[in-house]
Amino acid sequence: MGNLDPLGLTRRGFMRVGGTLLAVAALPQKIWAAALRPETVFQTTTLEATFEALGGVPQVSDGIIFSTPDIAENGAVVPVRIEIDPSVLPDVSKLYVIVEKNPNPLAAVFQVPPNTQPYAETRVKVAQTGNLYAVAEANGELYMVQRETKVTLGGCGG
């Protein structure tokens, strides 16, 4: 009598997804430059799913300095900057920019080798007023800082 799984996932399908995730997680970290675009994370459509795909909700850290405007007049061009205080958060190898209310929250990933400062500046589209997250990965652990940006003109029209 049919599949009553509320998520619409069969056990087999779930195991397959889990297996793929494990295989990806087992990749050696050294080949960072050759690593692939995290396609599955980019395709997530909710903040919860994005964090889950990254490996869990990051812990809040004041070693991340995240600069975003409090009010963005134009959501199509919102400048963001992530800086890391290495005395609080050493060995950061990846930075993520996440926009909570966007259709796909993950906006950008920056991977840096040890001789590059974990620092990134760019401009992103913000669909509507909501939180922006800067996530840093150091030694496999995730850290974050969140900031709210108010948008007076949406980012999806432009």
Place this chain on the structure above:
Amino acid sequence: MASRMRIRAQLKEDYCEVKALMRHPMETGMRKDQSGAAIPANFIEDVQVLHNDAVVVQAYWGAAVSANPFLGVRFKGGAQGDVVKVVWRDNRGDSGSGETTIR
């Protein structure tokens, strides 16, 4: 696709600051044109910053990065006159690059 890029690399105290401005529409694929037809997604997926041919930053972008994207990064070990290059590739396979020397 025009691939003109403005790029600057400048030596600061103990790092080299790279700033680049790419020309790209960064279409999300969710917009519609006047007739209501969907405008296909067209955005930069992959950006690399190279210092003397070594990758110093590898970035992956989604469609949420603004049109005509701006990138600012910092790396160590640069010297005046070194070549810094920014290379991008979009979801349609188009690519572009810009090159400068460290000032």
